[in-house]
Amino acid sequence: MLEVKGLCKYFGGIRAVDDCTFTAEEGQITALIGPNGAGKTTAFNCVSRTMMPTRGEVWLDGRRIDRLRPHKITGMGLSRTFQISRNLADMTVLENVIAQAQVRGWRDLFRPAMSAAEIDKAMGILDFLGITRIAHEDGSNLSYGQKKLMDLAALLMSDPKIILLDEPAGGVNLSLLEEIIGHIRKLNEAGLTVLIVEHNMDLIMRLSHKVVVMAQGAIIAEGTPEEVRADPAVLDAYLGSTLDEEEAA
Amino acid sequence: MSLTTLDGTSDVLDARKTYNAALAKRADRTRATWFPLLLLALLLAFPAMQFLGNYNYAIHLILFTASYVVMASGWNILGGFAGYISLGHNVFFAIGGYFAGMIFARLGISTIILAPFAGLLCAVVGYGIGQITLKVRGPSFIISSLALVMIVRILFDHWEFVGGSGGLALPANDLPVRWAKLPYYYAFVVMAAFAVWASYKIKHSKFGLGLRALSKDEIKAESAGIDTRRYKTLAFAISAFFVGMAGAVWGEYLTYIRPNIFLIILVSVNMVLICILGGKGTVAGPVVGAILIVTFNEFFVATLGASEINILATGLVMASVLIFFPLGIVGTLAKSGRLPRILNWD
Numbered sequence: 001m002l003e004v005k006g007l008c009k010y011f012g013g014i015r016a017v018d019d020c021t022f023t024a025e026e027g028q029i030t031a032l033i034g035p036n037g038a039g040k041t042t043a044f045n046c047v048s049r050t051m052m053p054t055r056g057e058v059w060l061d062g063r064r065i066d067r068l069r070p071h072k073i074t075g076m077g078l079s080r081t082f083q084i085s086r087n088l089a090d091m092t093v094l095e096n097v098i099a100q101a102q103v104r105g106w107r108d109l110f111r112p113a114m115s116a117a118e119i120d121k122a123m124g125i126l127d128f129l130g131i132t133r134i135a136h137e138d139g140s141n142l143s144y145g146q147k148k149l150m151d152l153a154a155l156l157m158s159d160p161k162i163i164l165l166d167e168p169a170g171g172v173n174l175s176l177l178e179e180i181i182g183h184i185r186k187l188n189e190a191g192l193t194v195l196i197v198e199h200n201m202d203l204i205m206r207l208s209h210k211v212v213v214m215a216q217g218a219i220i221a222e223g224t225p226e227e228v229r230a231d232p233a234v235l236d237a238y239l240g241s242t243l244d245e246e247e248a249a
Numbered sequence: 250m251s252l253t254t255l256d257g258t259s260d261v262l263d264a265r266k267t268y269n270a271a272l273a274k275r276a277d278r279t280r281a282t283w284f285p286l287l288l289l290a291l292l293l294a295f296p297a298m299q300f301l302g303n304y305n306y307a308i309h310l311i312l313f314t315a316s317y318v319v320m321a322s323g324w325n326i327l328g329g330f331a332g333y334i335s336l337g338h339n340v341f342f343a344i345g346g347y348f349a350g351m352i353f354a355r356l357g358i359s360t361i362i363l364a365p366f367a368g369l370l371c372a373v374v375g376y377g378i379g380q381i382t383l384k385v386r387g388p389s390f391i392i393s394s395l396a397l398v399m400i401v402r403i404l405f406d407h408w409e410f411v412g413g414s415g416g417l418a419l420p421a422n423d424l425p426v427r428w429a430k431l432p433y434y435y436a437f438v439v440m441a442a443f444a445v446w447a448s449y450k451i452k453h454s455k456f457g458l459g460l461r462a463l464s465k466d467e468i469k470a471e472s473a474g475i476d477t478r479r480y481k482t483l484a485f486a487i488s489a490f491f492v493g494m495a496g497a498v499w500g501e502y503l504t505y506i507r508p509n510i511f512l513i514i515l516v517s518v519n520m521v522l523i524c525i526l527g528g529k530g531t532v533a534g535p536v537v538g539a540i541l542i543v544t545f546n547e548f549f550v551a552t553l554g555a556s557e558i559n560i561l562a563t564g565l566v567m568a569s570v571l572i573f574f575p576l577g578i579v580g581t582l583a584k585s586g587r588l589p590r591i592l593n594w595d
Contacts, residue, residue, distance in 0.1 A: 050472055074474035086469040091461060099462045100473040103455045109483075110450070113458040158474050 001026040001193050002047070002078070002162055007056035009042050016042040018217040020056070024162065024210075029184070029194040031204045034214035035237060040197045041083060043214065044166055047195075048080040049073055060162070075102060077161035081151040083170060083197075093142070093150050094135045097122045100154040125153045129183060145176045152183065162193040169200045181207060205229070213237070284591040285445065285533075292438050299427050308430050312502070314543045315437035316495050320516075321523040321535035322444035323491025328521065329530035330457060331484045332464030333386060336517050337394030338492050340401045341371040343511035345493030347411055350500035354419050360501040361436045364494045371493025372486040379485030383478070386467070398512060405508040416507025419500060433502040437495070441536075444491050448532045449594060451487070460484055461530070492520075526567060528577030533594040537578055541570075 002024040009017040017039040024030040032040050046053040049070045058066040065073050079100075091099065098114050101122075126132045129149050134142065142150060148168060155163055168184065169177050181203055188194055188207075198204050204211060204225065211228040213221040215237040221228055228234050292311060298304045320342065328334050345367035349360040360367075382393040406414040422429060451457045463470040463477045471477045500506040519542060527538025545566055549559035574581040582588035583595070 048472060050468060069476075069478075070471045071474045071476045074472060079474075080472055082469065082472075086466050090465065095458065095461075099458050099470070099475070102474055103459065109456040109459075110454045113453050113455055154473065 003059040005057040008054045010054045015217045022212045024195045028209040030210045031208035032197045032212050038214040039217040079155045079158045079160040080164035083166040092136050096139050097154045097157050100157040125156045145172045165196045169203050280593050281590040289442050312434045312437050314539050315441040317539035318441040319444045319495040320492050321520050322448050323488040324520040325524050325535050327484045327488040330460040331481050335394040337397040339516040341489040341492040342496035345496030346500035346511050349497030350506040360497045364497040367497035368490040368494035372490040375489025376486040379482040383481050402512045419504045421504045436498045528580030531579040533592050534579045
């Protein structure tokens with residue numbers, strides 16, 4: 001479904017992402033992991049075109065998207081969240097979510113901002129995520145975890161086929177983590193393809209069908225969670241320390 | 250994929266409906282549509298006072314305020330909704346004024362008829378300029394808008410066809426003094442009402458929601474599927490439209506078009522000040538701000554004379570208002586929930 005071929009992103013002399021090739025298969029949860037500074041988020045940004053890749057190609061459903069503008073990509077069914085929740089303060093949660101509903105053509109621009117159908121759909125999504133309570137709360141008054149959920153809600157509003165989640169569990173507490181894992185699993189079961197960047201190994205190992213490991217801008221391993229866990233190169237670069245800690249604990 | 254049915258039992262749906270209905274009702278009660286309409290009706294009826302005595306001064310003040318309402322409401326669409334502070338909107342005031350003024354001088358067609366066309370011309374020019382300058386935001390955009398004023402000022406100062414820096418006198422209308430101001434009075438009051446109505450409509454459209462989103466976080470808005478470049482250039486064009494319309498009629502009202510009437514920084518600074526004082530990004534803000542600015546100005550000119558002191562006094566009052574109302578009067582009151590119903594036009 002999503003194919004990344006030879007993706008490169010250089011910042012001056014720094015090769016943040018260097019010749020990365022991976023795919024996210026339809027209906028699966030693919031995880032992108034790696035130590036800090038491995039270039040995961042940069043790769044992510046290049047896929048969603050928040051950043052312009054230096055070189056390389058990105059294909060979505062057989063169409064090349066790496067030269068399109070971000071809103072076009074979103075319109076084609078690829079939506080993303082941000083690592084640091086970028087909500088639109090001064091707007092209520094409901095408005096934040098509905099702002100992500102797709103608008104097509106000129107005539108659509110001047111119809112009422114929130115149609116009854118859209119409000120119903122947005123409330124349905126909020127309901128699914130269990131945050132109907134805060135629908136009319138100002139976006140800036142939310143807690144960190146609520147913002148993460150709001151991001152997820154807004155993402156779903158655009159009817160995506162594939163969602164890119166940048167650290168959906170970053171900095172959230174354990175019970176919310178369980179909740180988010182549950183939501184992602186349910187969405188995946190409903191047919192959504194998921195590409196996820198995450199530090200939380202627990203989440204990765206439980207959720208993903210395929211894991212892609214990056215270190216220093218390059219992909220060093222790819223496979224099922226079990227395979228990756230056993231790969232010596234991965235252990236060396238990243239997982240080694242985590243597993244050691246787990247054993248020690 | 251429909252998520253609405255995933256976990257939504259009918260109980261939840263019912264509860265949600267009641268909640269939404271209650272909310273809509275509350276929003277309805279806080280909004281007083283009758284007030285702006287009453288205000289408009291009073292303004293339209295006001296010239297009847299001319300039968301009783303000479304109210305030309307009051308008519309001038311209302312006309313002057315209304316012209317600022319048109320301009321500030323227009324500016325507000327770009328500066329308030331989209332968050333792009335432009336100090337160069339007097340360029341469109343000038344383009345509108347010169348376009349309509351020149352046709353009026355040569356062909357005798359009233360600028361009141363020409364105003365919409367002047368507005369459209371400004372919208373087209375604004376769209377073009379927006380394509381270039383809206384690529385940057387924040388301080389860079391402000392400076393680019395100032396640069397625009399300087400370029401256009403030099404252009405008009407040296408363009409002999411439109412009179413260069415000396416400008417051009419336009420014929421005054423031949424109505425008796427008592428009625429002479431009325432065509433312009435009605436033109437500006439109607440344009441002001443139209444500008445306020447359009448701001449309301451825009452604010453409550455998909456377009457307005459998109460503008461509000463991109464004013465907060467453009468990257469997020471773009472990745473949310475909003476075509477930010479098209480939205481903001483369109484906002485630029487619409488705001489230029491209103492400023493251009495105001496400029497068109499203003500030239501004939503003054504019976505003079507000259508670069509140092511239209512292209513002085515005071516005109517664009519006033520638009521910005523009105524919006525900031527009244528409340529940037531609100532519908533009623535530009536109206537409240539325009540009334541306040543014109544009132545302050547007149548009051549201090551009358552009491553302190555036409556010396557520099559009146560400008561100082563106006564500035565001090567405005568600064569102190571902003572200390573207590575950092576988001577503008579309408580904006581701050583709305584945020585703390587103390588906005589009187591009659592001023593809730595949003």
